[in-house]
Each structure stands twice: as structure tokens, then as C-alpha cells.
Amino acid sequence: MVVADDHPMFRSGVTRCLQASGYISVVGQAGDGREALEMIRNLSPDVAVLDLKMPELDGAEVCHAVVRDALPTRVLFVSAYTESSVLYRMLQLGAVGCLPKEARRAEIVDAVRACGRGEGALAPALTARLAGEIRLRARTEGPALTDRETEVLRLIAEGRTVPQMARDLFLAEATIKTHIRRLYDKLEVSDRGAVVAKAMRHKLIE
Incomplete structure (x- = not known):
């Protein structure tokens, strides 16, 4: 798998945690979206853990390119940006999971393994937000604004x-x-x- 985040400490911490699990091999780390997309194209990992806000290309642009080009990698977002509208957009783009950055390391490991099996992974707290966004969108012609x-x-x-x-x-x-x-x-x-x-x-x- 590939881990992409522009914060080196967070990126290395997640990488160590995933490798220490004994179930996951991290084949690459990227500090920006362009580098992440190149790694995904060249290494074809089963899963890519992406932050949403990154230099060069943001996580949404990377996810869009992965889906558009029919690459085999499944995208899991681990981000500080977990507003309901953002969650909706990420899943609409083709991500298979979303977790907040404050998620416990064990949760990230479980989510990566689930995504690797072809399952979805959405933190319980985010599920309620997403359900609320879906209800709001169902009642309005356009996106719901505060x-x-x-x-x-x-x-x-x-x-x-x-x-x-x-x-x-x-x-x-x-x-x-x-x-x-x-x-x-x-x-x-x-x-x-x-x-x-x-x-x-x-x-x-x-």
C-alpha cells in the first residue's frame, strides 16, 4: 500500500503502525498528491491512504484520477476534513473509506485491511454525518448550505x-x-x- 500525507510525522507514524501490524506492506510514502499518484500508477498498491489537503494535487484529484484511469488501487481517506459535504463528495468520487485523523492506529489498520478485501470503511461517527448529508440533499435541489x-x-x-x-x-x-x-x-x-x-x-x- 501507499501512504500519502504532507505531514512527515503523521505519515511516518501511520506507516510504522501499518507495518507493525504484520498484515500490511507499505511500498511507498508520498508528501504530495502528484508523487502519490505516480506511486499508485507505478506500484499498483491494493490500497492508498490519502490526506484530502495536499500540495500539487489534493486527495480528491488523486482519487478522481485513480477512478478515471481504472487503476486497481482502492482509496482510503484519513483526513482532518470530515464535514458531511466533504464525506459525500469523497465517496461520490470513488473512495472506499474515510476516517478522521484522530482515529486510533488500530482503527486505521482495520480500515486498510477492510479496503484491501474490497470492503468499505467509514468511521461510525462519520456514518451519522454522511446520513444527515444524504437526507439534506434529498430535500434540496442543490447542495445544502449552512x-x-x-x-x-x-x-x-x-x-x-x-x-x-x-x-x-x-x-x-x-x-x-x-x-x-x-x-x-x-x-x-x-x-x-x-x-x-x-x-x-x-x-x-x-
């Missing part, structure tokens, strides 16, 4: 800058940027024009 995300979306549509939005909503600029990033993830876009256009198509704003 009240704060809707406020930020409306301000984007009005042409407000990040500093202006921060002043209007009494939030830190970093918080505004986080909401914008989540909007992009939920609506699967990469810029302001696209997020407004898609939101209007889904009637998330008028």
Missing part, C-alpha cells in the same frame, strides 16, 4: 471583497476564506464567478 455559507455566498454575489465580508459579518478574514473554500467544495467550482452561477442555477440565491 446559514453562514448562504450569507457569504450572497456577499460574493454582491461583489464584496474578503475584508469587506469580514467587516459586515464581524468575522476574521481567515474564517471568511474558510467559508469560501467550503462553498467551492460543495458546489464543485474553483472561482467566484462559477460559484455564483452554479448557486443561481440551483436557486441557492436569487
